[in-house]
Amino acid sequence: MIGFCLSDPHPDRAGDGSPIRTLSAARFYGRYRLVDFMLSNMVNSKIFSIAMILNSHYQSLIEHIGMGKEWDLARKSGGVTFFPPYYADERRSVNSELDGPLQRAAVFLSEKKEDYVVLADSSVVYNMNYRTAFEAHRKSGADVTAIYTKKSIMPGERENTVVFTISEEGQVTGIGQAPLNTDTINVSLGAYIMHKRTFIQLTAGERNCGMFRFSRVLLADALERLNVQAYEFKGYSAHICSVETFFHYNLDVLDIDKRNSLFDFEGRRIFTNIWDSLPTKYGKQADIKNSIVADGCRIEGTVINSVICRNVKIAAGAVVKNCVLQDDTIVENGASLDCIITDRSVKISENRKMIGYRTYPVYIERGRVI
Amino acid sequence: MITERKECIAMLLAGGRGSRLKALTEQVAKPAVTFGGKYKIIDFPLTNCVRSGIDTVGVMTQYQPLLLHDYIGKGQHWDLDRLHGGVSSLPPHSKPDSTAWYSGTANAVYQNQNFIDNFAPEYVLVLAGDHVYKMNYNTMLDYHKSVDAACTIAVIEVPMKDASRFGILNTAPDDSVVEFEEKPENPKNNLASMGIYIFSWHILKEYLNKDEQDPNSKHDFGGDILPTMLKDGQRLFAYRFDGYWKDVGTEESLWQANMDLLDDLHLGFEDWHILSKSAGRPPHYIAPTGSIKSTLITEGCEIYGSVENSILSGGVIVEEGAVVKDCVIMENSRICKNATVTYSILDEDTVIPEGVTAGVSREDGGKLNVYSQHDTSLETTKGGQAK
Numbered sequence: 173m174i175g176f177c178l179s180d181p182h183p184d185r186a187g188d189g190s191p192i193r194t195l196s197a198a199r200f201y202g203r204y205r206l207v208d209f210m211l212s213n214m215v216n217s218k219i220f221s222i223a224m225i226l227n228s229h230y231q232s233l234i235e236h237i238g239m240g241k242e243w244d245l246a247r248k249s250g251g252v253t254f255f256p257p258y259y260a261d262e263r264r265s266v267n268s269e270l271d272g273p274l275q276r277a278a279v280f281l282s283e284k285k286e287d288y289v290v291l292a293d294s295s296v297v298y299n300m301n302y303r304t305a306f307e308a309h310r311k312s313g314a315d316v317t318a319i320y321t322k323k324s325i326m327p328g329e330r331e332n333t334v335v336f337t338i339s340e341e342g343q344v345t346g347i348g349q350a351p352l353n354t355d356t357i358n359v360s361l362g363a364y365i366m367h368k369r370t371f372i373q374l375t376a377g378e379r380n381c382g383m384f385r386f387s388r389v390l391l392a393d394a395l396e397r398l399n400v401q402a403y404e405f406k407g408y409s410a411h412i413c414s415v416e417t418f419f420h421y422n423l424d425v426l427d428i429d430k431r432n433s434l435f436d437f438e439g440r441r442i443f444t445n446i447w448d449s450l451p452t453k454y455g456k457q458a459d460i461k462n463s464i465v466a467d468g469c470r471i472e473g474t475v476i477n478s479v480i481c482r483n484v485k486i487a488a489g490a491v492v493k494n495c496v497l498q499d500d501t502i503v504e505n506g507a508s509l510d511c512i513i514t515d516r517s518v519k520i521s522e523n524r525k526m527i528g529y530r531t532y533p534v535y536i537e538r539g540r541v542i
Numbered sequence: 543m544i545t546e547r548k549e550c551i552a553m554l555l556a557g558g559r560g561s562r563l564k565a566l567t568e569q570v571a572k573p574a575v576t577f578g579g580k581y582k583i584i585d586f587p588l589t590n591c592v593r594s595g596i597d598t599v600g601v602m603t604q605y606q607p608l609l610l611h612d613y614i615g616k617g618q619h620w621d622l623d624r625l626h627g628g629v630s631s632l633p634p635h636s637k638p639d640s641t642a643w644y645s646g647t648a649n650a651v652y653q654n655q656n657f658i659d660n661f662a663p664e665y666v667l668v669l670a671g672d673h674v675y676k677m678n679y680n681t682m683l684d685y686h687k688s689v690d691a692a693c694t695i696a697v698i699e700v701p702m703k704d705a706s707r708f709g710i711l712n713t714a715p716d717d718s719v720v721e722f723e724e725k726p727e728n729p730k731n732n733l734a735s736m737g738i739y740i741f742s743w744h745i746l747k748e749y750l751n752k753d754e755q756d757p758n759s760k761h762d763f764g765g766d767i768l769p770t771m772l773k774d775g776q777r778l779f780a781y782r783f784d785g786y787w788k789d790v791g792t793e794e795s796l797w798q799a800n801m802d803l804l805d806d807l808h809l810g811f812e813d814w815h816i817l818s819k820s821a822g823r824p825p826h827y828i829a830p831t832g833s834i835k836s837t838l839i840t841e842g843c844e845i846y847g848s849v850e851n852s853i854l855s856g857g858v859i860v861e862e863g864a865v866v867k868d869c870v871i872m873e874n875s876r877i878c879k880n881a882t883v884t885y886s887i888l889d890e891d892t893v894i895p896e897g898v899t900a901g902v903s904r905e906d907g908g909k910l911n912v913y914s915q916h917d918t919s920l921e922t923t924k925g926g927q928a929k
Contacts, residue, residue, distance in 0.1 A: 202825035203841075241618075242822070426827075435824045446820045450809050451579035451840040451853075458834055466825035467580070467841055480825075 173288045173306065174281065174368065175214040175222035178383045179295060198412055199498050200297055201425055202466035202481050205236055206412055207294040208444045211243045216440040217302035219290060221250035223280060225273050227380065230256060236445060243443045253280065257380060272379025281368045289371045293362025293383040297421070298409035299437045302365065305403045309365045314401035316370060316391065318344050319363040321405045322356050326420055332413040334360035334387040336402055344400040347392040358402070360387055361409055408433035419513055419533040422479045422496045426462055449482050457488045473503065494530070512536065546626040548598050548661040550683055552591050553654065555647050556584060556671035557604030562792045565914045566889055571603065573671035574610045576872045576890070578803050579840040579855050581818045582613060583790060587669045588620045588629070589817045594679040596667065598627030600657050602650040604643060607633050619819040632657060646761030652750040663743050668763065670737035674799050675787035676814055682781050683740055692745045692776040693768065695719065696738035698783050708734035709764050711780050719778035722768055733780060736787055739763060745776065793912055797887055800853045800870045804836055821856050831862050847877065868904060889914035
């Protein structure tokens, strides 16, 4: 099997709120990026050849993955192959249309000896062995196996969520948007298994396409001629598609059952790149409850219900509640934060107070000093 | 066969058991003992080498080498996976004319002459694998060259009252060595050898071969090679180091060196933080019932109880109602519900069972305890005081 990763262009200011980074490079659980889950799932399913279609602002994603060493993907054969957009004709001006990376990826696929493709969305977080879904795919004789989970979604997620209608025989008969006011629905994980021929046919004529378009347009249009079988995933999953979902799901995994379903589940680890940060040091006055803290932090103040990423400093007398503080954030003495997301290298000066709301977290851009 | 010429290569002595660490080194060699939550002792000399621009390191192993070899790997964690040089694990091996264990520090280097000659170095840096410090060996090498020494010995000033526990160097005003005393009863000064030597290779090679022929020699650098060189009038110089340096060869000093990190986290500056092999666990979690004061914690820990003045390594679980104070706890240990552990070192995978009290606090005059996973005293005292 070959892994194939599509990512969506960010619908608003990207998943980690940052307008300058692609969604799959957003932070999750203190030290991970969203893409780590997709890559780890591939590797844990013994898929060591992965194609990644890049859209825009992919610099930090490439920096993060590099040669793929930390995912055991730095290999002589296989590994990660990037498909960035570029100009089809070098003489064209900057304003001309971009060549479609999908067309080049189709050539790449057809030259590979592997027959099957696992298509995955790098902005969905879960821990799964694709091999079991692949077994089901082969047994059912389906053209496409679509992986989904039964759950309810938060209101802000609705327009980015793909929902399946599934027949009693387990066939996907409809692909659409989530209805208003519903409880549990069949939510697509953006993961599909199919023969590479099917994938190439489905995407023929596309220059580039995100996961959303693939599901809602390309696959939806083909439902009449293709046998698309549904495969249920029963673990925890989170689709990060906006500032609100980024905030909600980061704090959601403070729940131990959800954490356990994501990390080391059935022995499947989630890999990420290594920084060699120092251990985190807590001071004499540190007061910390119900929080996740990555390495490299210095914590002297109060932290409640929060996710603290690497190398964050929180001074004595500072209070951090319901926050996601990303790498290198500094919170000075007497500052108070509630429902705040900080991007990298944000500094909250002495005695500053900022309050967002659970359903409307305030996002502070990279490098800002408050 | 010369693969590529190197000016200076390092030879790291990592074969010792470190018997004064007792249970902590039953399964692993001393350099592979955990330190500071996410490091092994060997990370310090290896990081120092890389930061000093020394990209060729031979690690001489002998006692319990499996975990150490696995840890070192190809050297990738220290950027020592190089096309030429890099890190090489050098256990004793049989040769056409001999099969011998390393019988002393000098003998270990003697047996690896071929390895060294592959790089045709001018200088060889000899390092111990049981010290915690950050040092630029390159500055020391510059000094070695500037005084035209045959051997330069790194020294540090220790408190006069402790001087009799070290190898003490008596020097002339130009810092040339005039006398070398191993653990003197009445030390004349407080310049202690740090166990870090730079030799001009052609001179060292001559002395290693001479020493090998001496039936009375213990083949030790401090005890044999250096005194002989001094007697022969070779130029030996002391190189003064004034940073943090700690020998972690005993349980007490290992505990103290860990605790030193709480006062001064000297493990990292921008350009010299210690490199290590990371287990890549998720960040740690502090529960609503958890409490943490003056403590160093790393990835994978889950804290439901109370932790104070301690160093916790990866994957340590402190359950609800448990109390941890003044402890150094190594990977994947677990303090079960309502257990209390004070003033102790817990080896990897140690479990303090529910309700057990382990260790006696320092305030009550307790002595440092070391618990390991095979410690039966913990199991039999369920609900009571462990030894």
